[in-house]
Amino acid sequence: MTNRELVESLIRGGYLKSPQIIKAFKKIDRADFVPEDSRHEAYINAPLPIGQGQTISQPLTVAFMMELLEPEAGNIILDIGSGSGWQTAILAEIVGKKGKVFGIERIPKLTEIGKNNIERYKFISSGRVEIFEGDGTLGLPDKAPFDRIIAAASGEKIIEAWKKQLKINGRVVAPIENSIFLLVKKAENEFEEKEYPGFAFVPLISDKDKEIPEWRKHFMKPNESR
Numbered sequence: 460m461t462n463r464e465l466v467e468s469l470i471r472g473g474y475l476k477s478p479q480i481i482k483a484f485k486k487i488d489r490a491d492f493v494p495e496d497s498r499h500e501a502y503i504n505a506p507l508p509i510g511q512g513q514t515i516s517q518p519l520t521v522a523f524m525m526e527l528l529e530p531e532a533g534n535i536i537l538d539i540g541s542g543s544g545w546q547t548a549i550l551a552e553i554v555g556k557k558g559k560v561f562g563i564e565r566i567p568k569l570t571e572i573g574k575n576n577i578e579r580y581k582f583i584s585s586g587r588v589e590i591f592e593g594d595g596t597l598g599l600p601d602k603a604p605f606d607r608i609i610a611a612a613s614g615e616k617i618i619e620a621w622k623k624q625l626k627i628n629g630r631v632v633a634p635i636e637n638s639i640f641l642l643v644k645k646a647e648n649e650f651e652e653k654e655y656p657g658f659a660f661v662p663l664i665s666d667k668d669k670e671i672p673e674w675r676k677h678f679m680k681p682n683e684s685r
């Protein structure tokens with residue numbers, strides 16, 4: 460299989476529709492974002508391990524979320540849980556030279572891997588993409604407001620900081636448990652919300668969760684830290 464065949468199957472399946480998104484999926488080769496020893500699986504429509512217990516998202520999920528996000532040339536986008544960098548690079552291709560994509564990833568090793576992968580397209584050195592190591596549940600207040608915010612890890616609710624850091628008419632696409640949510644900001648405190656159930660994600664882990672509740676300590680093995 461090739462990257463083009465993967466993209467064509469996503470079009471046939473009805474997941475990819477918009478010309479600018481299709482073009483970016485074709486340009487950004489998924490094999491550049493999977494570990495060396497799983498390159499032969501890069502074009503299968505499945506999530507794949509990228510180390511540290513995390514996965515590169517499933518192609519159909521990324522395609523579906525991108526279509527809801529409606530990224531456009533010139534947009535400033537926040538990508539939470541940038542991981543391998545695949546989705547970040549697709550977004551960077553779409554926003555073009557005048558746009559900007561900020562990625563946040565909480566696992567230091569993945570932050571490095573993601574940056575290296577994204578730089579294959581010169582998006583880091585050209586300044587089009589910046590990747591930060593940290594807790595995406597805080598958003599990125601210094602770089603706000605954003606036209607679009609997308610998250611690849613699933614929490615319990617849409618984070619208030621993301622809603623606040625979004626421009627009017629901006630869009631958030633993020634998972635809550637096993638659903639994808641689309642939020643469109645109509646006015647400062649007014650959001651239109653739509654739910655699309657039936658997906659699977661890795662958990663959104665907030666640094667605040669590091670505090671271990673008393674009841675949990677009681678059940679932990681001697682060497683377990685979380």
Ligand code: SAH
Nearest residue numbers: 515516540542543565594595611612663664
């Ligand atoms: N788009 C990425 C998805 C990786 S999986 C890709 O296709 O490669 C989701 C990522 O979210 C994981 O790498 C995980 O470490 C990260 N993550 C989870 N909670 C986070 C948080 N609070 N802040 C930043 N990243 C987080």
